[in-house]
């Protein structure tokens with residue numbers, strides 16, 4: 001007799017016909033997806049009005065698994081694609097779910113400008129310190145001295161501190177969690193889903209297959225243990241003080257949360273002021 | 284006259300392009316002709332010899348650039364010097380008498396001049412110098428219908444300045460008519 | 465469907481090609497524009513930025529052309545008719561996402577006001593050197609549609625046409641202006657809105673349960689939805705099946721890529737617009753496009769005065785190439801003369817389609833100006849020998 005299996009609570013949020021997913025065992029990306037789905041579920045948002053955009057990379061595949069309107073675009077261009085999508089239909093909540101390489105290296109220019117404009121987008125940046133999809137090359141987030149396939153003698157480039165980059169460019173919500181902080185991460189996701197403006201959540205996430213192995217850090221579980229032992233929650237910390245160093249303390253928390261007019265607010269306001277009645281307000 | 288080629292030259296800020304635009308608009312929108320305007324772009328177009336070119340024709344215009352202008356309006360000495368040779372010693376030269384001192388060598392070129400800047404200043408605004416020049420041009424050449432030109436001026440200048448610009452146009456036009464008497 | 469009168473500036477205007485292109489886009493229903501300034505295309509963006517607030521459109525100047533191209537794709541999926549405009553170097557930067565547009569079958573319009581290249585080349589001067597790039601610029605196999613106007617009036621008319629074709633065939637469509645047409649000012653007649661035919665987006669009427677994003681209709685084009693309609697579509701640049709799901713194997717690749725190519729080629733006759741003149745008894749045919757076709761007309765007149773039987777074929781759509789027609793004509797004439805403001809691009813298509821039945825002569829011009837009509841005339845004479 002067949003056993004009736006209870007459906008997983010987040011199954012309705014996933015494209016179950018695409019499972020199993022491509023991620024490695026103990027990869028942290030799945031955890032971030034779970035948190036995201038929980039946030040959607042907890043808020044009971046009408047999923048019709050939520051769209052997700054990814055770039056390219058391991059995290060870039062997220063768009064393919066979530067059962068809402070989802071767009072898997074080109075490397076680095078998730079933010080501008082999402083910008084077009086959002087502006088074309090401002091009713092949509094648009095989430096960019098992508099990796100550190102995609103968003104901060106090849107897509108870095110779009111990241112800083114979307115932040116500057118306070119474009120009403122949610123950026124979920126999974127930071128695993130490495131290029132996963134291509135086999136473990138150095139990323140703009142790789143900590144100094146870490147080993148990658150293109151820094152076989154250790155990384156000698158200073159990495160970006162993503163919250164600081166985001167904050168400096170004008171992001172109006174900035175938080176960092178690790179894949180271990182599932183409750184806090186979920187709450188952050190709920191917060192950004194309910195606010196307006198350029199919101200960035202960095203999630204330090206284990207890549208067991210490449211980052212951990214190349215650096216002899218054990219498996220995914222060991223990395224989670226490391227996060228457990230070494231992360232320090234410091235809400236409101238000055239983002240310039242929260243650089244991530246190789247196997248050192250990771251400061252997490254919500255650093256910035258402020259209400260500021262978005263790109264569209266300013267456009268509508270400015271043009272109404274200048275053109276009066278004749279201006280056809282956008283959306 | 285099937286086809287006329289015209290060049291307007293002057294320094295940046297004199298409204299060289301707008302002048303050509305107004306003539307082209309008058310010809311093609313209000314005077315049943317064809318008119319193709321081209322202009323120089325980039326750094327060379329911002330100096331003291333910027334230039335706009337216009338072809339006016341009774342027939343559809345194919346080749347978009349002027350080859351040898353029949354008419355040149357010069358509003359700066361540099362512009363005059365740079366482009367005078369393209370007239371190849373023929374045609375009509377119209378120039379701003381206080382800003383341009385043409386050479387004496389080209390006898391076949393018919394020359395007409397007007398102190399358009401002075402006239403514009405007397406009307407209260409130096410900036411309308413080019414419109415004075417357009418009135419003068421209209422009277423000298425008879426190329427474009429007088430009313431078509433006025434219509435084009437009226438619909439091309441900033442709102443609220445129509446009256447002043449039309450006055451400038453009239454002054455330029457009358458300047459030639461009086462001279463002829 | 466007729467144009468929305470709010471965007472149509474009915475009347476006679478004296479406009480340059482760039483501005484006319486902008487008006488064409490607005491008349492066609494374009495309500496999203498993303499672009500990056502680059503000479504000689506910037507005036508299109510300027511005009512749109514000034515006009516959009518009055519028609520309910522949104523203009524954004526992006527940080528670069530990569531972003532501009534990605535943004536218009538996003539906007540198309542958000543339900544807008546979207547456009548970007550660029551020149552030379554910017555066109556190169558757009559290529560990757562033009563590929564994404566082709567792969568995801570996203571209607572959008574890219575205007576390229578061509579200048580002389582390569583590289584920074586001649587920012588303020590004319591070229592027709594991006595003809596092959598328009599067709600082949602992004603990696604992989606796909607087809608696009610490209611149109612070359614020869615005047616501001618055509619910049620208006622054919623920008624509307626480009627929007628219509630891009631909607632009908634769900635394909636990035638390019639308006640290949642050039643600096644000369646873009647910066648030339650002439651009379652442009654904008655008809656009343658009710659005389660402007662607009663191709664609506666091919667939205668599906670199927671329910672979310674029945675709908676498959678990449679299941680083609682009879683004409684090989686799938687129906688579209690937009691984000692927010694409740695269809696939960698997945699759209700990817702990866703090779704995908706009818707459901708839109710990535711499938712990385714050669715069978716699905718073959719089905720998809722073949723259809724992307726076929727949907728344009730099978731419908732080529734519906735897409736292609738050419739103008740033929742005195743082809744019947746011609747011994748030589750001049751094939752030209754864009755500004756060059758105006759100059760070529762002068763050469764043709766010179767040749768006729770000389771008693772040469774010369775016909776003209778003007779390509780308004782350059783892609784898809786009128787392969788069938790050129791093959792037909794090749795059997796009837798001695799030669800084709802192809803003037804282009806490049807070192808020879810479309811001439812290779814002509815040569816290919818001539819199949820050795822007629823000779824093909826290129827009249828190159830390396831950019832920065834248009835041909836001297838005499839040069840084309842000389843080539844016509846040479847072709848007659």
Ligand code: SF4
Pocket residue numbers: 022023024026027028029058128132133206207208209210211
């Ligand atoms: S390579 Fe690393 S990031 Fe990619 S799926 Fe595997 S564990 Fe995750």
